Amino acid sequence: EEYNCKVRENPRDVKAWMDLVSFQDELMRHPSCYAISEGERETRKKSSKLILEKKLAILERAIENNPNEVDLKLARLKLCIEFWEPSAVVKEWQKLIFLHPNNPALWQKYLLFCQSQFSTFTVSKTHGCYGKCLSTLSAVYDGSMVSHPALPGTEEAMLAIFLQQCHFLRQAGHSEKAVSLFQALLDFTFFKPDNVKDLPTRGQREFFEPFWDSGEPRVGEKGAKGWKAWMHQQEKGGWVLINPPDEDEEDVEDEEEIKDRSLPKWRNWLGMERSREARHWLPWRPEKNKKPSLEDCEDPERQVLFDDLGPSLIRLSSPELQFQLLSSFLQFLGVPCTCRLLPSSFYIAMDENNSVDNEYNNQGILTSLDMPFFGVSNIGHMDSMVQGEKHVTHTKEEEQFIQNLFHMMLPLFSGQDRSNLCIFWLQYEITKVTQYLKMGKKKKLKLQGKKGKKLAKNLLKTPDNRNNVSLWQLYAYLEWLLGNIEDARKVFDTSLGMAGISGIQNPQFCHLSLLYAKLEAELLINLEGAVESRATYILTKLAERGHYVPYNGQVSSVNVLKARKTYEHLVQDCLTENLTSNQEHASGSSHLIGLVGCYTLFQYLTLGIDSAMSVYCQVAQKLKDMDPGQRLNGQHFTTPLEALSLMHVSLLRFHMKISVYPLTPLREVLLEVLKRYPSNQSFWRSYIQIHSKSHNASKARRFFDAITRTTQSLEPWLFAVQLEQMRKKLIERVQREPTGDVYATIPEIGLTNRIKALFEHAIQTENGAHCPLLWRLYICFMVSLGDKAKSKGIFYRALQNCPWTKVLYMDAIEYFPDELQEFLDLMSEKELRVRVPIEELELLLED
Numbered sequence: 001e002e003y004n005c006k007v008r009e010n011p012r013d014v015k016a017w018m019d020l021v022s023f024q025d026e027l028m029r030h031p032s033c034y035a036i037s038e039g040e041r042e043t044r045k046k047s048s049k050l051i052l053e054k055k056l057a058i059l060e061r062a063i064e065n066n067p068n069e070v071d072l073k074l075a076r077l078k079l080c081i082e083f084w085e086p087s088a089v090v091k092e093w094q095k096l097i098f099l100h101p102n103n104p105a106l107w108q109k110y111l112l113f114c115q116s117q118f119s120t121f122t123v124s125k126t127h128g129c130y131g132k133c134l135s136t137l138s139a140v141y142d143g144s145m146v147s148h149p150a151l152p153g154t155e156e157a158m159l160a161i162f163l164q165q166c167h168f169l170r171q172a173g174h175s176e177k178a179v180s181l182f183q184a185l186l187d188f189t190f191f192k193p194d195n196v197k198d199l200p201t202r203g204q205r206e207f208f209e210p211f212w213d214s215g216e217p218r219v220g221e222k223g224a225k226g227w228k229a230w231m232h233q234q235e236k237g238g239w240v241l242i243n244p245p246d247e248d249e250e251d252v253e254d255e256e257e258i259k260d261r262s263l264p265k266w267r268n269w270l271g272m273e274r275s276r277e278a279r280h281w282l283p284w285r286p287e288k289n290k291k292p293s294l295e296d297c298e299d300p301e302r303q304v305l306f307d308d309l310g311p312s313l314i315r316l317s318s319p320e321l322q323f324q325l326l327s328s329f330l331q332f333l334g335v336p337c338t339c340r341l342l343p344s345s346f347y348i349a350m351d352e353n354n355s356v357d358n359e360y361n362n363q364g365i366l367t368s369l370d371m372p373f374f375g376v377s378n379i380g381h382m383d384s385m386v387q388g389e390k391h392v393t394h395t396k397e398e399e400q401f402i403q404n405l406f407h408m409m410l411p412l413f414s415g416q417d418r419s420n421l422c423i424f425w426l427q428y429e430i431t432k433v434t435q436y437l438k439m440g441k442k443k444k445l446k447l448q449g450k451k452g453k454k455l456a457k458n459l460l461k462t463p464d465n466r467n468n469v470s471l472w473q474l475y476a477y478l479e480w481l482l483g484n485i486e487d488a489r490k491v492f493d494t495s496l497g498m499a500g501i502s503g504i505q506n507p508q509f510c511h512l513s514l515l516y517a518k519l520e521a522e523l524l525i526n527l528e529g530a531v532e533s534r535a536t537y538i539l540t541k542l543a544e545r546g547h548y549v550p551y552n553g554q555v556s557s558v559n560v561l562k563a564r565k566t567y568e569h570l571v572q573d574c575l576t577e578n579l580t581s582n583q584e585h586a587s588g589s590s591h592l593i594g595l596v597g598c599y600t601l602f603q604y605l606t607l608g609i610d611s612a613m614s615v616y617c618q619v620a621q622k623l624k625d626m627d628p629g630q631r632l633n634g635q636h637f638t639t640p641l642e643a644l645s646l647m648h649v650s651l652l653r654f655h656m657k658i659s660v661y662p663l664t665p666l667r668e669v670l671l672e673v674l675k676r677y678p679s680n681q682s683f684w685r686s687y688i689q690i691h692s693k694s695h696n697a698s699k700a701r702r703f704f705d706a707i708t709r710t711t712q713s714l715e716p717w718l719f720a721v722q723l724e725q726m727r728k729k730l731i732e733r734v735q736r737e738p739t740g741d742v743y744a745t746i747p748e749i750g751l752t753n754r755i756k757a758l759f760e761h762a763i764q765t766e767n768g769a770h771c772p773l774l775w776r777l778y779i780c781f782m783v784s785l786g787d788k789a790k791s792k793g794i795f796y797r798a799l800q801n802c803p804w805t806k807v808l809y810m811d812a813i814e815y816f817p818d819e820l821q822e823f824l825d826l827m828s829e830k831e832l833r834v835r836v837p838i839e840e841l842e843l844l845l846e847d
Contacts, residue, residue, distance in 0.1 A: 090120060102140040102148035104157030107133045111161065112348065115168060116770050118803045123172050123831035126804065130165040131311030134158060138201040138314050158314045159321050163328050165312060167349040170332070171772065173806040173833030175281035180304035181312060182329040183218045183283075184208070188313050189322055190412055191219075191226030201315050207231075208313065212306045220405040221285065261845060266817040269841055270810060276835040279395055301833060323417050326409055327424065333402055335428040347714050347767040350774075402428075419468055422459050426474045429455055433481055449482045469495060469508035473515055480519055489550075492516045496541075496548040510594025513542045517601055526658055530605040531555065539602040543567055560606055567599040571615075575622050589640040592619075597647050609655050613665065616648045642680060645673040649686050663690060671703060679713040688719055692726045708761075714771055717762035721777065724755045755781060763801075772798075772805040779808075783815045792816060799826075806832050 093110055100106050114129045115121065137158050141150045162185065169178040188208055196207050208227065217224040261268075284302035316322050327337040406425050413421060429452035436445040456475040459465050472495035479488035495512060520535035530536060534551045541548055543563035574592045596619050604612035623641040652666040670687045677683065691700045704720040728751045759778040762768040775798035782791040795812050802808060809823050809832065816823075820838070827834050 087120075090117070100148075101136050102151055102154070104137060104151065104154055104161070107137065108157070108161060108164070111164070112770060115348075115804055116801055118800045121803045121830060123169075123174065123804065123833075126168065127165075127177075127308070130161070130168070133161060134165075134314055135202075135311040137161070142200045142315060155316065155318065155321060159316060159325060162312060162314060164348065166332065168804060171349070171806060172804045172831075173277070173835070174301075175277070175833075176283040176302050177304050177308055178332070179281060180218075180283050181309050182325075182332065183220060184212065184309050185313060185325060186219045186329065186409075187211075187227045189316050189325060190409070191228045193228045193231040196231075201313070204315070205310050205313050209306045209310065212309075215285070217285075219408060220401045222400070222404060224404070224408060226408075264817065265841065265845070266813055266820045268845065269820065269836060269838065270813060272836045272841065273810070273834075280835065282398065282401060301835075319417075323413070323420075326421075330402075330405070330424055330428075333398075333405075335402065335424055336431055337424050347771045350714075350771050414464075418464065419470065422465060422468070423470055423474065426452070426456055426459065426471060426478070430474065430478055430481065433478065437481065445482075449478075452478050467498060469498070469506075469512050472498075473508075473512045477515065477519075488519075493548070493550045496538075507591035507594050509542070510591065510598055513538050514594055514597045514601065517598070521601065521605065522654070524658070527605070527608065531557075531560070533605065536560070536602070536605045539563065539598055539605070542598060543570075543602075563602065564606070567595070567602060571595055571599055571619065575619065593640055593643045593647075596644055600647070600651065604651060604655075609652075609661065612651060613648075616644065620644060620648075642673070642677055645669065646682060649673075649683065653686065666690065674703075674707065674716075675710075678707055678711040679715050681715060684715055684719040688723050688726070691723055692730070697727060712765070712767060714762070714765070714767045714774065717758065717765070717768060718774065718777075721755060721758050721762070721781075724751060724758065725781070727751060728755070752785060769801050772802045772808060775802060775805075775808060776811055779811060779815065788816070803830055804832070 093113060097106065097110055111126070111129055111133060114126050137154060140148055141154050141158065143150075162181070166178040166181050169175070169181070188204070192204070193207075196204050199207075211227045211230050212218075214230065216230050219226070263271075280302060283304045316325060331337045406421065410418060410421055429448070432448050433445065433452060436448055453475075456471070456478060460468070460471055460475065465471055472491065476488045476491035476495065479485075479491060492512070496509070496516070517535040517538045520533065520538065521530075524530060524533060524535070532555055537551045537555045540555055540559050540563040543566040544559060545566075571592075574595055596615065600612040600615045603615055620641060623644070648669055649666065652661075652669065655661050656663075656666070666686075667690060670683055670690070674680070674683050674687060687700075691697075694700075700723060701720075704716055704723075707716045708720070731751070759774070759781070762774055763771075763778070768774050775794075779791055779794050779798065782794055792812075795808070795815075798808055806827070809827050813820055813823050824834060824838055
């Protein structure tokens with residue numbers, strides 16, 4: 001009654017209409033599935049259909065009263081999917097898009113719909129939809145479509161849709177197209193000739209086409225000069241080739257692709273397909289001095305023509321978005337950047353199991369550079385879920401491509417952006433070092449170490465970077481990882497010497513001292529001599545504000561007391577500054593994080609864990625009053641509170657490693673911070689690690705249950721599944737005798753059913769239904785139970801929701817090898833990229 005009154009009194013109130021619709025569900029709250037007899041179930045089915053019809057009628061009335069409300073129309077479309085034929089739903093969508101061509105959020109939903117309708121999906125159709133969407137939004141944005149004004153945030157949305165398109169192509173196996181899209185947009189954004197800049201986007205595209213088709217080297221390729229230089233040269237009459245290009249290209253192609261002929265056909269196919277995925281993600285280019293002809297290219301799909309990417313070129317005018325485009329491309333190639341996709345497109349792109357694998361690096365607990373493992377795989381990697389083959393690096397040609405890209409783009413930036421690019425580059429080399437350390441490959445480690453050091457020295461030689469503390473810090477860290485501790489100390493000491501007397505006022509020096517002190521603290525076996533240690537000395541020196549003198553073996557206790565006072569005052573000042581300045585200054589919050597980090601580590605080393613905890617709690621309390629809670633959707637950066645909580649957690653874990661300490665404080669910190677930031681993977685990893693050893697599962701289960709009710713994030717589901725699977729392994733390990741017999745004395749306590757239920761609930765959420773990683777884990781789990789028929793059923797359900805994900809088909813070929821041909825036909829029908837036609841494989845096997 002109450003809802004009806006509201007709607008009658010105010011028919012324009014959209015929220016009231018939506019409440020009325022969701023109230024219909026309230027009336028039909030299901031009792032538990034155990035409480036229903038068979039007859040009751042039938043009547044329930046009928047009544048749920050009635051409810052759907054009733055909802056539809058309500059929405060129809062609502063739309064009559066509010067003809068321009070997009071949300072109501074979307075809700076109606078969602079219900080219609082239950083009743084209508086797919087073709088009718090598609091028509092209805094097209095009508096909606098035609099009425100609101102300037103609404104980016106609507107476009108994103110439409111694209112996801114096109115991408116995930118199995119019956120109507122093909123790659124070329126969906127790729128066309130992306131092109132149409134971006135060209136329409138471009139026209140709205142630059143004013144050439146007069147009928148509709150541009151909504152705020154259109155430019156950011158265009159970039160997000162562009163990135164989503166690139167990930168879509170990567171997942172469908174068309175990685176050449178994805179790389180070309182990035183190359184074209186970088187040229188279109190950063191190397192635009194001045195005489196084209198004022199034209200509308202469409203006109204600019206027409207000028208860009210001859211450049212793309214001219215066979216000139218593109219961004220990241222050898223000898224690339226960019227669109228602008230080419231245009232200038234064309235006006236003067238073209239390039240003059242003086243020296244013939246040097247032929248030092250060795251042929252990489254002729255390697256034997258079939259490793260072992262005795263293996264079954266499907267295994268050979270998977271091996272060849274994966275190896276080609278990894279080697280051929282760069283678009284094919286004709287050689288410079290030959291006349292380019294299409295016949296030279298063995299696989300025509302490796303060519304990318306202008307028509308494939310023309311419609312997707314967009315104009316990015318704001319420098320932040322231009323930088324975000326470049327860092328997204330680097331991330332796409334596997335360079336660790338701090339750039340995240342928007343949540344809406346992030347879960348669709350999530351297909352790699354590295355985010356949930358919880359093997360901690362063998363780096364120290366305090367200092368592990370928390371590299372963002374986002375679960376989005378790099379280009380060229382289609383790893384299986386079963387064998388843990390993980391490629392670390394790219395091939396030689398592709399490494400060269402990444403180096404060229406950095407060389408070409410660095411001169412275009414200055415200031416902070418340039419420094420960030422240098423940091424990304426050096427971090428990329430460091431991640432390769434940490435991966436070789438993990439795998440124990442000494443020879444490669446030595447080579448990579450040399451490469452990394454050479455790069456660091458070259459970057460530090462340039463005049464802009466000589467005083468770049470962050471780069472010095474990474475260089476010292478690299479030396480430390482390679483085991484040259486004395487050399488690393490020298491680098492740290494030299495860079496601290498640059499600080500002069502104002503070191504503690506500078507956020508970068510705070511972070512440098514903090515890293516140095518943490519590395520030194522990790523060398524301590526226990527806390528007995530900590531007050532006299534080098535770590536304490538570094539932190540004391542930082543607070544003295546004098547010139548830095550390297551450690552000589554002792555720390556005076558007077559200085560320790562002075563330093564404590566200094567830290568206390570500085571942290572208070574910094575907090576009040578941060579609280580008074582309303583907008584989030586990145587530098588201000590980074591200074592606060594550095595300071596609090598130094599202060600707590602200092603307290604920990606001099607007074608012990610409890611005083612360090614109290615500092616954290618005070619600061620966190622003040623930040624909580626200021627921080628409204630959940631992160632906004634578009635924010636890519638970590639809030640100060642999140643960063644401090646990360647330090648807090650790692651300090652507690654470190655302390656538990658070197659001495660005896662209860663678990664409760666750590667558990668409480670994690671519970672609180674996860675309620676605030678449910679999508680932070682690092683916290684989940686720590687949480688799972690604590691609970692995987694505990695025998696009482698109910699606490700963790702209650703917590704997961706509470707979190708999943710309040711958030712849209714998928715991470716809680718993924719990690720809940722992970723935790724239950726770890727528990728299952730633990731129980732199975734206990735049940736197995738050394739002889740390999742399974743003891744049936746401990747009953748299987750319903751874990752299998754619990755894990756199935758978790759998966760089922762997760763894939764019914766809005767984000768979970770289209771998350772390839774979730775489906776891959778589910779299929780893998782069902783196969784591990786040995787239930788072939790059910791696993792296959794789930795694979796086909798996965799295709800209904802994610803038909804574009806090539807990895808799903810490759811997993812299926814691995815699990816159900818008898819149906820190789822059927823899956824390959826299905827892939828060809830949906831136009832996914834098959835690099836090894838089965839006929840070619842049969843010919844190769846006959847040879």
